[in-house]
Amino acid sequence: MKKNMRNKLLLFILLLLFIAISVSGRTGELTIHFLDVGQADSILLELPNNEIMLIDAGNNSDGRKVVNYLREKGIDTIDYLIGTHPHADHIGGLDDVIDNFEIGRIYLPQVIHTSKTFEDVLLAVQRKGKKITPARAGVNxxxxxxxxxxxxxxxxxxYNNLNHYSAVVKVDFLDKSFLFTGDAEKPNEEEMIEKYGARLKSHVLKVGHHGSNTSTTEEFIKIIEPDYAVISAGKDNRYGHPSPLIIERLQKYGIKIYRTDLQGTIIVHSDGQQILFNHDPVNQIITVNHGIVIESVDLVKEMVIIVNMSKEIKNLSGWKLVSVVGNQEFVFPQGTSIKPGERLMIVSGPAASITDDNILVWTKSYIWNNDGDPAELYDANHNLISTY
Ligand SMILES: [Zn+2]
Structure with missing residues (x-):
């Protein structure tokens, strides 16, 4: 009898232990995957409570890739599925995701779009017998x-711009915060600053709108104070994302930059105290001290624009602009200078001529390879200053 009691007690304790483990069932870690879906967004969050969140699913053609990525992670249920806004590079693959997984809640901003892509998403939601929960500021x-x-x-x-409807998600996990901005732009940033102020502070920032200069204003950076910035963009995309101005701006505040176009899928781990990335930041690509940036390279029109982002006049005497493919270099003439905020244009090709004070003629020959040709800017001491 006594022995029997003891056995029962032991069994009871074991049962309690088992229940405790399975109820908590937590890894206690947050893992964020910024999937490389080219010129698009798709972000997978494995939450510390073991739930799964997916923010966007890339373009229509990325649906399969996103589904496979999640499958490989052993995921069968997405507890929270968010489409930031109805543009195809964000919701394109959502229908595939909805069709292939158990889905908890689906969030979309309250705006309709007449595209087939948007209709496909609504149809998939319907097929699944789900409802859409509106995504807007203040929703938990x-x-x-x-x-x-x-x-x-x-x-x-x-709003009259679909990007402005972007659902922006903030994740606060113990000591660390993470901000996912979709394609939110300057007017949204101003509204968020007004509404949330210092509460916006985040350690990791998913840079808005693929690093376009429509977003990531200086005011926004100052209030978020991120340590890390992740940019989701396509290699050699036709929009020139991310904008060199935004890269320069992030660098100015000492923010470590990660880019899917250069590094593929970016994975971030956090235990709520520390943050670890699967890659080194790409900051060394541009040195910042000078504040001079190649803003654009038009390979067809043979036109390079550089801009002075600093607050001082910069003397560019002896600086060099290099066309990497042909390894040709243009040396800036003695006395060349550029005022704060000003732009200098370096032109080449048969039509090149000086029509303005801010234009420099490299040569009447063609320089830039139209199939793609990186540009590099060096200072007089041969330090790499900016690339494009
Ligand atoms: Zn986008």
Whole structure:
């Protein structure tokens, strides 16, 4: 009898232990995957409470890739599925994702779009018998003691630009915060600053709109104070994303930059205290001290624009602009200078001529290879200053 009691007690204790483990069932870690889906967004979050969140699913043609990536991670349920806004480079693959997984809640901003891609998403939601929860500032997604996830944009419902409807998600996990901005632009950033102020502070920032200069204003950076910035963009995309101005701006604040176009899928781990990346940052690509940036290279029109982002006049005497493919170099003449905020144009090809004070003629020959040709700018001491 006594022995029997002891056995029962032992069994009971074991049962309690088992229940405790399975109820908590937590890895206690947050893993974020910024998937390389080219000129598009798709971000997978393995939350510390073991739930799964997916923010966007790339273009239509990326659907399969996103589905396979999640499958390889052993995922069968997506607890929170977010389409930031109805543009195809964000919601394109959502229908594939909805068709292939168990889905919890689906969030989309309250705006309709007449595209086939958008219709496909709505049809997939219908097929699954799900409803859409509106994504807007103030809506909570997860609210636990150690983990809060919520929308901080869109603030309004009357924008005339689809990007401005972007659902912006903030994740607060113990000591660390993560901000996912979709394609939110300057007006949204201003609204978020006004509404949330210092609460926007985040350690990791998914840079808005693929690094376009429509987003990531200086005011926004100053209030977020990120340590790390991740840019999701396509290699050699036709939009010139990310903008060199934005790269320069991030560098100016000492922010470590990661880019899917240069590094593929970026994976971030955090235990709520530390943040670890699967790659080194790409910052060394541009040195910053000079504040001079190659803003654009038009390979067809044979026109390079450089801009002075600093607050001083810069003397460019002896600086060099290099066409990497042909290894040709242009040496800036003695006395060349550039005022703060000003642009200098370096032109080449048969039509090249000086029509303005800010134009320099390299040569009447063609320089730039139209199939792609990186540009590099060096200072007089041969330090690489900017690339494009
Ligand atoms: Zn986009």
């Amino acid at each position: 997604i997860v609210d636990e003691p150690d983990l809060q996830i919520y929308f901080i944009s869109p603030v309004r419902d009357d």
